[in-house]
Amino acid sequence: MTEREQQLEAGLGEYLAARWNAAVAISKLSRIPGGASRETWKCEASANGRTQGLIVRIDPETSLIDTDRRTEYKTIEAMFTAGLPVPEPVFLEEDLKWIGRPFSITKEVPGCQSSAEGIPPDHREKLGRQKWTLLGQVAKLDPLKLGMDGFMRVPALDACAREQLDYWHKVIVDDEIHPNPVAHAAVRWLLRNPPPPAQKLSVVHGDFRTGNYLYSPDGEIRAILDWEMAHLGDPYEDLAWSLDPLWNWGHSEYAGRLLPHREAIRVWQQSSGLRFDPRAFRWWQVFASVKGIGIWISSSEDFHKGASKQPILALAGWLMTDRQQQILVDYLSPNSVHRFFEANA
Amino acid sequence: MIPKGAEGIGHIATRIAVDLMPKAADAYAGADMGLIATLLGLVAQDYDRAADNLVADHADIASILREAQPHLTDASLRRRAEAAASARCQTLRVHDLAARGDIEMRVLIDLHETVEKAMDEGAAWAHALNARIWRFLDEYVARRTYQSAF
Numbered sequence: 219m220t221e222r223e224q225q226l227e228a229g230l231g232e233y234l235a236a237r238w239n240a241a242v243a244i245s246k247l248s249r250i251p252g253g254a255s256r257e258t259w260k261c262e263a264s265a266n267g268r269t270q271g272l273i274v275r276i277d278p279e280t281s282l283i284d285t286d287r288r289t290e291y292k293t294i295e296a297m298f299t300a301g302l303p304v305p306e307p308v309f310l311e312e313d314l315k316w317i318g319r320p321f322s323i324t325k326e327v328p329g330c331q332s333s334a335e336g337i338p339p340d341h342r343e344k345l346g347r348q349k350w351t352l353l354g355q356v357a358k359l360d361p362l363k364l365g366m367d368g369f370m371r372v373p374a375l376d377a378c379a380r381e382q383l384d385y386w387h388k389v390i391v392d393d394e395i396h397p398n399p400v401a402h403a404a405v406r407w408l409l410r411n412p413p414p415p416a417q418k419l420s421v422v423h424g425d426f427r428t429g430n431y432l433y434s435p436d437g438e439i440r441a442i443l444d445w446e447m448a449h450l451g452d453p454y455e456d457l458a459w460s461l462d463p464l465w466n467w468g469h470s471e472y473a474g475r476l477l478p479h480r481e482a483i484r485v486w487q488q489s490s491g492l493r494f495d496p497r498a499f500r501w502w503q504v505f506a507s508v509k510g511i512g513i514w515i516s517s518s519e520d521f522h523k524g525a526s527k528q529p530i531l532a533l534a535g536w537l538m539t540d541r542q543q544q545i546l547v548d549y550l551s552p553n554s555v556h557r558f559f560e561a562n563a
Numbered sequence: 564m565i566p567k568g569a570e571g572i573g574h575i576a577t578r579i580a581v582d583l584m585p586k587a588a589d590a591y592a593g594a595d596m597g598l599i600a601t602l603l604g605l606v607a608q609d610y611d612r613a614a615d616n617l618v619a620d621h622a623d624i625a626s627i628l629r630e631a632q633p634h635l636t637d638a639s640l641r642r643r644a645e646a647a648a649s650a651r652c653q654t655l656r657v658h659d660l661a662a663r664g665d666i667e668m669r670v671l672i673d674l675h676e677t678v679e680k681a682m683d684e685g686a687a688w689a690h691a692l693n694a695r696i697w698r699f700l701d702e703y704v705a706r707r708t709y710q711s712a713f
Contacts (some may be wrong), residue, residue, distance in 0.1 A: 251594030396661065397668040400700055403675060410679070529598035536605050537711055543704045551697045 223247055229317035230261065230274065237309060240265040256287075256446065260326060271326030273305060277319045278526060288312070289369055291322045293421070293448040296364045302355060303441050327441040330432035334465075334475055337428075341437030346476030347485055348439045349431065353460060354489025356442075357420045357453035366421065370450050376415035378452040383408050383505060386512040393512075393519035400543045401511045404504055407550055413501035416452035417492055424448050426456045427465045428474040457486055458502035463545050463558040464510060464538070470558060507545045514538040569611040576603035605709050616706045617660035623699045624667045625649070630695065631674055634688050640677060643670045671696070 219227075227244045234242040247261040250273075257276040262269050277287060291310040298304050305324035312320040337345060361367065373381050387405050390398065423430075424447025432441040461473045461482060469475045473482045487494050518535020520526060548558045565571050580600035587593035628648040635641040647667035652659050675696050681689035 248589060249591040251591050396665050397672060399668055399672050399675065400704060402672045403697075403700065406676060406679060529595055529602055532602055533598050533605075536602070537709055540704075540707055540709050544708065547697075547701055547704050551701050552694055553698060553701055 219247075226259065226317055227261070230263075233309075233311065233316040234263050234265065238265050271328055272308065273324050273326050274321055275324075276317065276321040287320050287322060287446075290446045290448065292369045293366070293445045294324065296361075296366050297356075297421075297442070297445070300359055300364060302352065303439060304445075305441050305443070327432050330434050330440050332429055332432050332443065334428040337433070337475065338437070341433075342472070342476050344437045345433055345439065346472075346474070346482060349428070349474065349476060350460070350482045350485040351489040352431075352439060352442060353423075353426055353456055354486045354492075356423060356426070357418075357456065357486070357490040357492060359421050361419060361421045361450050364421075366450065370448075372419070372450055374415075375417075375419060375452075378416045378419075378455075379413050379501065379505070382451060382455065382509070386505075386509045389512040389516050390508075393516045395515075395519055395522060398511065398515065398539075398543075400546050401508060401515070404508045404511075404546045404550060408501065408505055408508060411501060413452075413454075413498045414495070416454070417495075418453065419450055420453035420456075422449050422451040422453070422455045424456070424459075426460045427462075428476065429465075452502065453490065453492055454499055454502040455505070457483070458499060458506040459509070461503070462506045462510060464507075464541055467541060504546070504549055507542050507549065510542045511539060511546070514542060569607045572603050572607035572610060576600045576607065579603070601711065604711060608709055612706070613657045614655055614660060617657065617664050618655075619706065620664055620703060621650075621660070621667065623702065624671050627692070627695055627699060628667075628670065628674065631678070631692055634681070634686070634692070635674075635677070637677065640670070640673055644674065647671075671699075 227247050230247075231242050231244045234244075243264045245262045245264065247259060250258040250260055257278050259274045259276065261272055261274065263272050264270075275287075288310065291307060294304050295307045298307060305327055308323040308325060310320075310322045314320065361370070362372070383405070390401050390405070394401070423442065423445060425444050426442070430442065430444045431439050432443060433439050461479055463470065465474045466472055471478065473479045476482070477485070483494055486492075514534045517531045518539065521528070521531035521535055524531075545558055548554050548556060577600070579596055584593055584596040584600065587596055625648040628644040632641060632644055632648075635644060647670045650663050650667065652663050675693075678689045678692050678696065682693055
């Protein structure tokens, strides 16, 4: 066990003992690969003769995405209350005295995996239907009834698109190490072709894709993960992100490697009760790739200038930027052969 | 000098992925090694092509800027376009080529915005130049495409 692991084990044990008012033993502490926005660890905590698997998400020194841990945790609480499959929230701790950084704890969802590569072919369709049904359920929620305006900004329906575009445009301008002509051309296209107002105010997960949910060996989605980019906005934002060709690279016939695009949209419509407007959705498709490029540019900047030298940051900044540029020129170039399947084609 | 640099880096990536990764102490270290091997595969591709890409970018952008110059009414942009089109590098080091490339790419981005505005105002010349810039962007992206299993 490394010195860091020893300190973490001791700090978590003391913290849980204080919160549960019982002697706590921490065991099987290990860091989980992936997840570039937070350090994610799993462990078992034993107290009062019971053992519980826990997931601990620790603020990193630097990450792909600069996010607010409280917003993430409160969103998981709200989704748990609404009955959506998310890890059960346990504690949010922002005091640095326990392990040196803020962290949150949820219960482990055992026996599951998130890997896109690990999806058995015979569960592909079943998982796909659940995935877009769940996304439709998220879109259908009334965030104000869930009290989410208590910790999230509430944009006007006609401001959702522009607020997101302004945010990610700024990320691109602030973080690009080399000027990216494709990203700038795409931002200008978005500015010149604004979409209609959102048809409703929705909870937007912000990173709803294959890889960000846990599924069981029998093909059931048990938990939606990684709510760190959650906000209130246009429900098309999540739908477009979930259908971005990046998430089905090399398997263009299946959105997220799961369902044909049209079928994914049909399932989402049925679940959300929302209409599908191809013209409005087109804007959100292009936006999804601009947001993607913003994340990849930002991660590359973090890798070069930040404290962390995690290889995932470099990979995102190099390979993902390449992929996302290919998607954007495919969408926007007058010379495009449109090799990427477009949901509204 | 690394003999056959791209191949050499590729061999190192294979060594990590095939021989060392299975011996990683835990899943997290193994995943990191896998990412590093993938990254080295990308570096190997850039090792061979980076200078060529930057020189090709410069030739294309310089040609576009020269074509645009008669239509530019903004004196500042015209001056920047002239300077970028004729910029020379002291060396063929990637660092120097990239520094020149950054300057001329900023000019190209501003030019593209100007061309789009001119298109909106009905300027006939702008359509041809816009198509030319997009052909460059197509090439720019194609030159940087990585071959990767991901």
